[in-house]
Amino acid sequence: MAPAFSALTLFDVVLCVLIIGVALCSSSVRDLFAATVLLIIYGVFVAIAWVRLGAVDVALAEAAIGAGLTGVLLIGAVARLKITESPAAAVSRWQFAAKVIPASLGLLIASGLAYLVLTVEWRETLQAPVLANLPDTGVLNPVTAVLLNYRAYDTLLETSVLFAALIASWCTTHDDLWGERAGLRQHTRRAGILATFGRFLPPIGLIVGIHIFWAGADKWGGAFQAGTIFAAVWILAIMAGVIDAPNATGRSIRSFAVAGPMFFTFVALTGVLAQSFLIIPVMVAKPLTLAIEACLTLSIAATLMLLVLGAPRRSA
Amino acid sequence: MLLDLAAPDFPWIALSVAIPLFAALIAALSSALAPVVAMIAALLCLGAALWTAVLVTTHGAQEVAVGAWPPPLGIVLRADGLAVAMLITAGLVSIAAFAFARQAFSARTQTPETRSAYSFWPLGLCVLAGVNAAFVSNDLFNLYVALELTTIAAAALVAMSGSRAAFEAAIRYLMFALLGSLFYLLGVVLTYSTHGVLDIRLLAISAESGPSTIAAAALMSAGLMTKMALFPLHAWLPPAHSAAPAPASALLSALVVKPPFVILLRIWFEAMPELVTPTLAQAFGALGACGVLLGSILAMRQERLKLVVAYSTVAQLGYLVLVFPLAGGGGAQQPWAAGAWTGAIFLTLSHALAKGAMFLAAGAFVEARGNDRLDSLVGLAREMPISCFAFGLAAVSLMGLPPSGGFTGKYLLLTSSFASGQWWWGIVLVVGGLLSAVYLFGPLSLMFAREPALAVTPVSRARQSIALLLGLLSILLGLFSEAPYRLLQVDRPGAAAEGFT
Amino acid sequence: MNGSIPFALCGAVLVGIGLYGVMAHDHLLRRLIAFNVTGSGVFLLFGSLSALSSGGATGAVPQALIITGIVVAVASTAFVLALVVRLKEEDVDAPAPGAFEGSSEHDDHAP
Numbered sequence: 023m024a025p026a027f028s029a030l031t032l033f034d035v036v037l038c039v040l041i042i043g044v045a046l047c048s049s050s051v052r053d054l055f056a057a058t059v060l061l062i063i064y065g066v067f068v069a070i071a072w073v074r075l076g077a078v079d080v081a082l083a084e085a086a087i088g089a090g091l092t093g094v095l096l097i098g099a100v101a102r103l104k105i106t107e108s109p110a111a112a113v114s115r116w117q118f119a120a121k122v123i124p125a126s127l128g129l130l131i132a133s134g135l136a137y138l139v140l141t142v143e144w145r146e147t148l149q150a151p152v153l154a155n156l157p158d159t160g161v162l163n164p165v166t167a168v169l170l171n172y173r174a175y176d177t178l179l180e181t182s183v184l185f186a187a188l189i190a191s192w193c194t195t196h197d198d199l200w201g202e203r204a205g206l207r208q209h210t211r212r213a214g215i216l217a218t219f220g221r222f223l224p225p226i227g228l229i230v231g232i233h234i235f236w237a238g239a240d241k242w243g244g245a246f247q248a249g250t251i252f253a254a255v256w257i258l259a260i261m262a263g264v265i266d267a268p269n270a271t272g273r274s275i276r277s278f279a280v281a282g283p284m285f286f287t288f289v290a291l292t293g294v295l296a297q298s299f300l301i302i303p304v305m306v307a308k309p310l311t312l313a314i315e316a317c318l319t320l321s322i323a324a325t326l327m328l329l330v331l332g333a334p335r336r337s338a
Numbered sequence: 339m340l341l342d343l344a345a346p347d348f349p350w351i352a353l354s355v356a357i358p359l360f361a362a363l364i365a366a367l368s369s370a371l372a373p374v375v376a377m378i379a380a381l382l383c384l385g386a387a388l389w390t391a392v393l394v395t396t397h398g399a400q401e402v403a404v405g406a407w408p409p410p411l412g413i414v415l416r417a418d419g420l421a422v423a424m425l426i427t428a429g430l431v432s433i434a435a436f437a438f439a440r441q442a443f444s445a446r447t448q449t450p451e452t453r454s455a456y457s458f459w460p461l462g463l464c465v466l467a468g469v470n471a472a473f474v475s476n477d478l479f480n481l482y483v484a485l486e487l488t489t490i491a492a493a494a495l496v497a498m499s500g501s502r503a504a505f506e507a508a509i510r511y512l513m514f515a516l517l518g519s520l521f522y523l524l525g526v527v528l529t530y531s532t533h534g535v536l537d538i539r540l541l542a543i544s545a546e547s548g549p550s551t552i553a554a555a556a557l558m559s560a561g562l563m564t565k566m567a568l569f570p571l572h573a574w575l576p577p578a579h580s581a582a583p584a585p586a587s588a589l590l591s592a593l594v595v596k597p598p599f600v601i602l603l604r605i606w607f608e609a610m611p612e613l614v615t616p617t618l619a620q621a622f623g624a625l626g627a628c629g630v631l632l633g634s635i636l637a638m639r640q641e642r643l644k645l646v647v648a649y650s651t652v653a654q655l656g657y658l659v660l661v662f663p664l665a666g667g668g669g670a671q672q673p674w675a676a677g678a679w680t681g682a683i684f685l686t687l688s689h690a691l692a693k694g695a696m697f698l699a700a701g702a703f704v705e706a707r708g709n710d711r712l713d714s715l716v717g718l719a720r721e722m723p724i725s726c727f728a729f730g731l732a733a734v735s736l737m738g739l740p741p742s743g744g745f746t747g748k749y750l751l752l753t754s755s756f757a758s759g760q761w762w763w764g765i766v767l768v769v770g771g772l773l774s775a776v777y778l779f780g781p782l783s784l785m786f787a788r789e790p791a792l793a794v795t796p797v798s799r800a801r802q803s804i805a806l807l808l809g810l811l812s813i814l815l816g817l818f819s820e821a822p823y824r825l826l827q828v829d830r831p832g833a834a835a836e837g838f839t
Numbered sequence: 840m841n842g843s844i845p846f847a848l849c850g851a852v853l854v855g856i857g858l859y860g861v862m863a864h865d866h867l868l869r870r871l872i873a874f875n876v877t878g879s880g881v882f883l884l885f886g887s888l889s890a891l892s893s894g895g896a897t898g899a900v901p902q903a904l905i906i907t908g909i910v911v912a913v914a915s916t917a918f919v920l921a922l923v924v925r926l927k928e929e930d931v932d933a934p935a936p937g938a939f940e941g942s943s944e945h946d947d948h949a950p
Contacts, residue, residue: 031842038849045853045876049860054868061872068879071846075886076896083906084879087913092875095913099868099920103927124862132855134553135884138528139847142550144892147534148900151411164899165906173903175404175413179471179483180907182359186464186487187914189366190494191921193457196928197500200453246910271451276367284363291356293405297345299352299415300405329917332924479904486911490918497922505926509867512919516874517861519915523908524854524881530901531888 034074041067054103058096065089078242079165082234086250094257094330102335160307162240169244170311171302178290178300181283181318188279188325192270195333202334203267220262227255235319239308245315249322256327267331275324282321286314346393349402350386351417354425355471357382362463369451372459373444376436379463383470384429391422391825399829409537413477416539418829420683423822424473424600427687430811431592431694432466434804438698439585441801454498458586461498464491465589472597478526478536478558478609481601482519485565489515492594495586496578507577514564514574518598522561528554541609555613558605566598568659569629572652576636579651580644584701587644591651592694596686599658606666607679607831614666622662627766629656634773643703643710643781647696650736650777653770654689657751658682660763664754674754680826681750684815687822688743691812692732698805699729706794715784717791724802726785731809733778735816738771743815846887853880867923871916878912 044067048060065088072081152164152172159167169177231251238244260267268275289310293301302310361379365372393400400417403409417425443458468488475481493515497508530536532550567575579591606614633653640646664678700710702725707714719726735742738749748767755764815822857880860873882905889901 031845034842034845038845041849042852042856045856049856049864049869049873049876054866057869057872061875064876065879068883071849071883072886072897075843075846075890077886077902077905080882080886080897080902080905080909083909087909088875088879091913092916095917095920096868096872099924102924103868121863124859127862128855128857128859131858132851135851135854136848138550138553139844139851139884139888139891142532142548144531144888145534146531146889146892146898146901148410149893149898152899155407155411165902168899168903169906171405172407172411173413173480173900176480176483176904176907178359179480179487180910182362182464182467183483183487183490183911184914185363185366186461186491186494187918189457189460189464190490190497190918193453193461193494193497194505194921194925195453196925197453200456201450244906246906271456273367280363280366284360287356287360287363290352291360294349294353296406297347297349298404298406299349299356299402302405326913329914329921332921335928479907483907483911486915490915493918502926502929505922505929509919509922509926512915512922513861513867513870516915516919520858520861520874520877520881523878524884527881527885527888530904531885531892 037067037071037074041071054100055097058093058100061096062089062093065093079163079238079244079247082243082247086247090254091250091326091330098330098332102332158304158307159302160304160309160311163238163242163244165242166238166244166311166315170314171307174300174302175290177318178283178286181286181321184322184325185279185283188328191329192333195270196336199334199336201269201271203269204328204334205267205331217262220258220264224255224259224264227251227258231255235315238315239312245318246322249319250326252319252323253326253330256323257330260327260331268328269334270328275328278324279321279328282314282318285317289314346397347400349415350390350393351400351415351421351425351474352402352404353386354383354390354429354474355415355467357386358463358467358470362460362467365459365463369456369459372456373436373440376459376463377433377440380429380432380436380466383466384426384433387422387425387429390417391426394419394422394828395825409477409540410535413475413480414537414539415474416476417474419826420600420603420830421473422828423683423687423825424596425470427690428466428469428473428593431588431690431808432462434694434698434808435585435588436462438588438701438801438804439583442583442585454500454583457494458498458583461491461494462586462589464488465495465594469593469597473600476538476604478529478538478541480536481597482523482526485522485597485601486519488594488597489519489565492590493578495590496582498583498586499581501581503577504581507574507581511574511578514571518561518564518571520561521557521564525554525556525558525561528557538604538609542611547610547613551610552613555605555610559602562598562602562605563625566595566602566655567652568655569625569632569652572629572633572655575652576645576648579648579697580642584697584704587648587701588694588697591648591697592690595651595655596690599655599686602659603661603831606662611666611831614662616663619663619666622659622666623664623763626656626659626662627763629653629659630766630770631656631773634770634777637777638773638780641712643700643712643715644697646712646777646781647693647700650774651689651693653774654685654693654736657685657748657767657770660751660755660766663760663763664751664758672758674757676827676830677750677757678754679830680823681747681754683826684743684747684750684819684822686747688735688747688812688815691808691815692735692742692744695728695732695805695808695812696736698808699725699732699802702797702802702805705797707792708795712781712784714792715781717785717787717789718794719786721791721794722797722802724799724806725797728802728805728809729785730782731806731813733782735809735812737774737778738767741816742813743819744812746816746819843887843890847884847891850880850882850884850887853877853883856880867919871919871923875912875916878908882908
């Protein structure tokens, strides 16, 4: 037992050093594209750390959203900005001060937190009630129970945040381009590699997504992780020219983006019949939770896809 | 099961979040329906808030355990006097802003649909839902999500006009706000890991102040101070609030900066009252005083009306944190604490109404003259008496002249500052009032100048009177301060005896 | 020594690195990258403190809160990027002097 334990501890320490190292590189490298790629690698390492902490749901979310989606968003922005290097700043005394103050603040907060980590007696008391009430939630995965039952109100507001971010980024469209298709028009050669990928990968992605969605109720995964995978499939299909990019004024795409939060809010409102709010009745807990999750997955996929494509742009 | 609307435990406060959320989603589906839906939602929110006020004054604070899960497992929404007063104000200001916005952002007058006419309504409704959620939530993490919803929608409203300056202001606002969110979130993480709960009331029971609790409170406060633009973290506010279209500016200045302040109150007075040491309270007050002075001085130097009004927000927010030295710390048990606490909230409410009025009046001036430069206001009182009168009424409340709501608030703070022997905060209040008279006298004297006005595009009387209504309300808050005063005493934190009135 | 202490310390260091980047960098994209590093540092600290106190895996409540936080962070990131790209396009259409780095002059006041 003992040698295995220490080997794992060594693995953990090496992983932590790697994470910090990649974060430092990503922060210091001049080339913006490299910094972005390093951030994606960083996300993958952090996802492994989550597996080591026994948080598979978070690991999936970190890999799909933290590394994958954030990375795609950043790479897209770097490509559109057409600048890969931050301009060399003239070194003046003032700019030196502008680095020293953040550095000392960062050092102060990091060491303060480290001190607290090592000295404070930390407490986690909610795991017992989460498990004790699990039979009433209709799901077997405690994380899903928290997300869609105990603290479903957080999730309701969170899907509203995604919705607000979508409308907000549509708000950056040029006035004369309102109603055009999202992103740049894609021109893909029919026999090109992207077109081939675009035909083969989506069905596989769909199956993986459905699996993660379905597993979310019982083991790990769920609406956000599955929604991200569906969004990736959707984007791939658009890039390969299999389907057209949607436009913000289209009624169907708006319905897709809105359906999940709307159904969720509707369910929440029916709670007033029981003099409460957002009640998931025990008798219908399983089917109702699955229905909410299905609608949310659809809307999350549509919203993330639209966020990645971005506002309509003039072709260069 | 019958819907018993009259039952004292009917979850009205949950509706004040769910209704605007639902309306935002409908507005995103159909821009033709959006203005009507938004107006109905805001009216329903106001109605629900007023009825909750009745319930709260007769039955005491109202609670809804969401999903019927009691804390610490679930999230509790709670309406005490403070929350209800904020809900009513949010309802009033959003009704006014939506009524004023109907013309500029109506899909019916603009076919095919335009970008701004489409996006204003869902974003405005998200702001309303977000601030309402933050006013009633009693869960520290849930408050984080509510703040993020508000911030993203608010930043999009800043960028709405589509000008270069607006995009820059929005990015700058987001950079500050997101950094603030990280600090707040870090504080929430430490709180949960130390105490195992997120519910503010449960924290009040379990809080023993170890180093991690102190660090958590400091981090959350730093984040919230960034989001409420307290000196020295105020630099983002004036460009953001002045770049937005007028009805959005009204929402931003009147409402969006208020939830962080309310959460600060809840953390320091309800969750961790014993953490407020006299030194800390004085430090808070000093930041507030700096904000009052700097905001006022910068407001005097502006040449655009919306910037004057925006810098005035920086100054007015400074007054609010005087509540910490006057009602917090060792003073919490003192007879003047109740007065100071109530006074600060009266100022919050009257500032919201007055700022809403000012930005809507400024919006009318911009429509009439095409810009908001101070020199183009000359003689406008003859052409647009309603808007100028509205601006004047709001100015009376901001200066703290009787009989306005601003006067009631400042009077309560002033009496408690002298009663507690902290006369220096009284001086800040008086000097701040004088300075606000100076920076508001500039635009007012131009409006009421005898010289003839320059060319004016007419703005309908009905739309001008929206600002007038808000301005009047900020005065009426002082004239009829009895009922709101009683409302604010419901579940006022601390064991303070009835203070000076 | 509990197995999750290295991750908790790692989270603390990441928060420091990230906060430095958010405040010190002048390019908006770099600040956004640093913002994401800070966020995941906060989450890693959260998850490992939970694992630390239970002596096993991260609790379900912290896991759910972290997933919520990750989604909120990506929503904010997407919106900021949309604004940054649009600001850049504004400069391509009508270049202004010192345009894209224009916001850096304010950064001296950044907290």
